[in-house]
Amino acid sequence: APMASAPSVPAVTAPAPIAPPPTAPAAATPARKAVGARELRRQQTRETIVDAAAELFAERGFDQVSVLEIAQRAGVVEKTVFNHFPVKEGLVFESDPPMRAALIEAVRRRPLGRSVASAAGGFVVAAIGQLGSPAAIDAVAEMARVVRGSRTLMVREREILGTLTDALAEQIRLETRAPDGDLEPWLAAHAVLGLYAALLELARDRALAGTPGPVMAEELQAAGRRGLALLERGLAGYAPAR
Amino acid sequence: APMASAPSVPAVTAPAPIAPPPTAPAAATPARKAVGARELRRQQTRETIVDAAAELFAERGFDQVSVLEIAQRAGVVEKTVFNHFPVKEGLVFESDPPMRAALIEAVRRRPLGRSVASAAGGFVVAAIGQLGSPAAIDAVAEMARVVRGSRTLMVREREILGTLTDALAEQIRLETRAPDGDLEPWLAAHAVLGLYAALLELARDRALAGTPGPVMAEELQAAGRRGLALLERGLAGYAPAR
Structure with a gap:
């Protein structure tokens, strides 16, 4: 995902609307190294959900895709999607770009x-x-x-x-x-x-x-x-x- | 209603967010004179609805007031409100200020x-x-x-x-x-x-x-x-x- 954010912020593999800074913050990498296996799994799930959502949105449009469909394509239950993204717009935009x-x-x-x-x-x-x-x-x-x-x-x-x-x-x-x-x-x-x-x-x-x-x-x-x-x-x- | 618009545009007796022009368009008055009794009654109903809505919104807030309540306070049926204002925001803002x-x-x-x-x-x-x-x-x-x-x-x-x-x-x-x-x-x-x-x-x-x-x-x-x-x-x- 070309416009993905720096590792320290929640990944948005759907192309971010807000362009990333010309240079990613240098502080990001050390913080990432300290992340445990559980947090790593959490991040992977999150990225799988975002990728599934991006595919579906590109195929049929944001409003025509349900959270249930996104969960199914990502291979998780609906509640997992809501845990990561309380509002559906969060699957496209980061609230804190x-x-x-x-x-x-x-x-x-x-x-x-x-x-x-x-x-x-x-x-x-x-x-x-x-x-x-x-x-x-x-x-x-x-x-x-x-x-x-x-x-x-x-x-x-x-x-x-x-x-x-x-x-x-x-x-x-x-x-x-x-x-x-x-x-x-x-x-x-x-x-x-x-x-x-x-x-x-x-x-x-x-x-x-x-x-x-x-x-x-x-x-x-x-x-x-x-x-x-x-x-x-x-x-x-x-x-x-x- | 101090910020009401010129007679030729749909009346918004709720204070309009978009300030009226320093001088109201002069063309408004002649057009108004040609209006028949039926159109006049329509305008009066519209103004009654807007006034009722403005009162209720001021009392309890826009999101807490239903269209049914507005209709009841204005003494009309719900469908009449929808005929005049297909979307609830239209009761506050004119789409064409x-x-x-x-x-x-x-x-x-x-x-x-x-x-x-x-x-x-x-x-x-x-x-x-x-x-x-x-x-x-x-x-x-x-x-x-x-x-x-x-x-x-x-x-x-x-x-x-x-x-x-x-x-x-x-x-x-x-x-x-x-x-x-x-x-x-x-x-x-x-x-x-x-x-x-x-x-x-x-x-x-x-x-x-x-x-x-x-x-x-x-x-x-x-x-x-x-x-x-x-x-x-x-x-x-x-x-x-x-």
């Missing part, structure tokens, strides 16, 4: 004088650029079909983007010591995650249209750079009435 | 040389400023309680904001003749509606905190001006690392 921590880190560790939009936006553009890689592109198309085929999943994805926006806004609020009621941290975070959402949909459009990976990767980089420039330089000069 | 047409008009008719962000953002800030008026403030607080008390309504409101964003992006796309795949129209529209969403939540926070209307109106105007300046001048200079 691995990208969140990496995004906040990219902001926290930005060089002196670099703006928050440049650091966060640059991270987002780099993360999205990976979706055109040969390993990712088929998964992006499959994910696009599954997500766009289900109102439930589209709503859930929007909620996850909302929590990412809130996390970034909170980081900016802390740094700038913005008083309560100031909208600037939220507006800045909203602009960055808006760019992310727009690039993600563009990647999905292109993957569904069969655009070759390298072409798509270049398009995403170009669109990302232009979008980031618009956020950084502002909208005052954009689309004047003629 | 009157603000949409006015926002697009504000953009279309902006003076020569004025940017789309300035025209659309200025419209949004002016519309939100009305929420502090003596006639609106209680309705804003009640609406805040009802919407924030229901995940269904919060999801639905986010969807409505999404359709407003798409409508504005489409207008910008038409004007700029942006090629397919360009993100700029969407990013600009997203920034403007993001400002709207942020100001709406600020208005709700303040109304719930019991802030007097004139104070709230001034706060909203100041926050709106600062937010608009951030969108217009860009994020390049905002929150540099120190």
Whole structure:
């Protein structure tokens, strides 16, 4: 699974909607080694369930597949699926995407004088650029079909983007010591995650249209750079009435 | 109902989440005069249902009230409610908010040389400023309680904001003749509606905190001006690392 998360977070072998950070957190591997046989079995069961669900969703669509069918294909009882995934959307999206921590880190560790939009936006553009890689592109198309085929999943994805926006806004609020009621941290975070959402949909459009990976990767980089420039330089000069 | 829409659109006497345009469309009145007795009775029934629903939602919360209870309080049968409102969220939100047409008009008719962000953002800030008026403030607080008390309504409101964003992006796309795949129209529209969403939540926070209307109106105007300046001048200079 090309877009699977780092070993320390719950595996989502269905292509994750939220791109993984450009570099996986280094702390993940040591923690994994300490895992016992029981936990290992638990993780294997979880991955089997996710794989079965991904297959079924790709075949027939998220809303048309029951949890019982997923359990049967994975060779477990229905209750086991619910133990791992209390809500069905959890089989597609992680509620705590691995990208969140990496995004906040990219902001926290930005060089002196670099703006928050440049650091966060640059991270987002780099993360999205990976979706055109040969390993990712088929998964992006499959994910696009599954997500766009289900109102439930589209709503859930929007909620996850909302929590990412809130996390970034909170980081900016802390740094700038913005008083309560100031909208600037939220507006800045909203602009960055808006760019992310727009690039993600563009990647999905292109993957569904069969655009070759390298072409798509270049398009995403170009669109990302232009979008980031618009956020950084502002909208005052954009689309004047003629 | 202070935030009720112009007569030509379906009445929502529950305080509308989407603020009405600063001036109601002038075309509304003539159309209303041509309405027959039957249509008038239909409109009255509709308003009775909306009023009954608004009372019940305020008393116990959106998710805790059944359509049958709404019908009983309004003195109609359940089927009549469904005829007027196929989905329960329609009792709170209009699917086609009157603000949409006015926002697009504000953009279309902006003076020569004025940017789309300035025209659309200025419209949004002016519309939100009305929420502090003596006639609106209680309705804003009640609406805040009802919407924030229901995940269904919060999801639905986010969807409505999404359709407003798409409508504005489409207008910008038409004007700029942006090629397919360009993100700029969407990013600009997203920034403007993001400002709207942020100001709406600020208005709700303040109304719930019991802030007097004139104070709230001034706060909203100041926050709106600062937010608009951030969108217009860009994020390049905002929150540099120190």
